[in-house]
Amino acid sequence: MFLRPVRLILTLVGVxxxxxxxxxxxxxxxxxxxxAFFVVSHGASAAVALVAVVAVLIIGMLAKGSKRIRRITRxxxxxxxxxxxxxxGLVVQRGWKTTTxxxxxxxxxxxxxxxxxxxxxxxxxxxxALSAHANVVALPETNYxxxxxxxxxxxxAGSPMTMxxxxxxxxxxxxxxxxxxxxxxxxxxxxxxxGSTSSSPxxxxxxxxxxxxxxxxxxxxxxxxxxxWRKDLTWLADxxxxxxxxxxxxFNASIDNMSGLGPAPMGNCGDVAxxxxxxxTGTWPSSLPTLLGTQxxxxxxxxxxxxxxxxxITSQSSSASDHRPxxxxxxxxxx
Numbered sequence: 001m002f003l004r005p006v007r008l009i010l011t012l013v014g015v016x017x018x019x020x021x022x023x024x025x026x027x028x029x030x031x032x033x034x035x036a037f038f039v040v041s042h043g044a045s046a047a048v049a050l051v052a053v054v055a056v057l058i059i060g061m062l063a064k065g066s067k068r069i070r071r072i073t074r075x076x077x078x079x080x081x082x083x084x085x086x087x088x089g090l091v092v093q094r095g096w097k098t099t100t101x102x103x104x105x106x107x108x109x110x111x112x113x114x115x116x117x118x119x120x121x122x123x124x125x126x127x128x129a130l131s132a133h134a135n136v137v138a139l140p141e142t143n144y145x146x147x148x149x150x151x152x153x154x155x156x157a158g159s160p161m162t163m164x165x166x167x168x169x170x171x172x173x174x175x176x177x178x179x180x181x182x183x184x185x186x187x188x189x190x191x192x193x194x195g196s197t198s199s200s201p202x203x204x205x206x207x208x209x210x211x212x213x214x215x216x217x218x219x220x221x222x223x224x225x226x227x228x229w230r231k232d233l234t235w236l237a238d239x240x241x242x243x244x245x246x247x248x249x250x251f252n253a254s255i256d257n258m259s260g261l262g263p264a265p266m267g268n269c270g271d272v273a274x275x276x277x278x279x280x281t282g283t284w285p286s287s288l289p290t291l292l293g294t295q296x297x298x299x300x301x302x303x304x305x306x307x308x309x310x311x312x313i314t315s316q317s318s319s320a321s322d323h324r325p326x327x328x329x330x331x332x333x334x335x
Contacts, residue, residue, distance in 0.1 A: 025259030039256035049084035095277030117173035126153035135182035147178030216249035240267030269300035
């Protein structure tokens with residue numbers, strides 16, 4: 001009789017632990033340590049849980065003389081399996097589709113790539129952006145010189161761009177960001193009064209009667225920078241409190257991490273990949289298969305826009321950058 005309530009308590013504890021680590025945003029913990037790191041990649045979580053299933057079952061088989069150990073390992077294997085299935089279910093639900101659409105004059109096509117301190121060469125960046133027919137190019141960790149070369153190469157190919165740039169450190173390229181916007185989209189200028197993210201700069205570009213375009217870069221959430229990371233994400237979400245916004249870049253956060261920043265995935269902005277069924281394709285690190293990585297590079301959009309295409313570019317090796325480039329196409333809402 002005594003064992004039944006114990007088993008019930010252990011079952012409830014198991015369910016609670018699975019919910020806490022699978023869906024910490026339910027309790028407002030998705031940007032706290034350690035839960036912030038458990039939701040960056042549900043694909044990796046599922047894989048690790050499956051390995052744990054095999055490991056504890058092997059331990060149970062090796063403990064031939066102890067029924068108690070075998071019961072414990074079977075119970076642990078069951079809970080790890082439930083966690084793996086639930087994590088895999090989220091991967092499937094969010095999808096890994098690549099969608100395309102025909103480029104038109106009214107469309108805005110965004111190309112975004114954290115170039116790892118301009119490790120990706122300007123020639124490669126320009127080639128990929130031109131292949132995507134991009135008229136907005138967001139380049140975190142890219143310095144002025146590299147950005148200027150990309151702009152010249154695109155102009156030479158018939159796609160002139162306005163180059164906007166900011167840096168917090170002229171030596172450490174991770175603290176530099178470039179934003180290129182096609183001259184056909186308008187006369188864009190930096191809004192320098194609105195501030196920026198903490199140590200990795202974000203750019204806010206405005207033009208009369210045109211969408212606000214933001215190249216974003218939030219600080220990485222290591223243990224010492226969690227507070228700054230949360231402030232960066234809040235600052236970026238606040239940018240989406242305004243109408244007519246398109247924002248792209250390296251957010252160092254999954255859509256789970258952003259939960260609670262507003263009614264939409266990022267403040268009031270939707271996530272292109274989530275909307276089009278491609279949110280399970282990892283953009284970082286580029287050395288891992290896409291389903292084991294995490295999608296921390298995003299394109300967000302306000303209610304004035306409808307996403308029609310999204311892709312994670314997998315043709316570049318990890319030597320070019322630890323991030324994969326992404327492209328997204330948006331069309332204005334018809335009234």
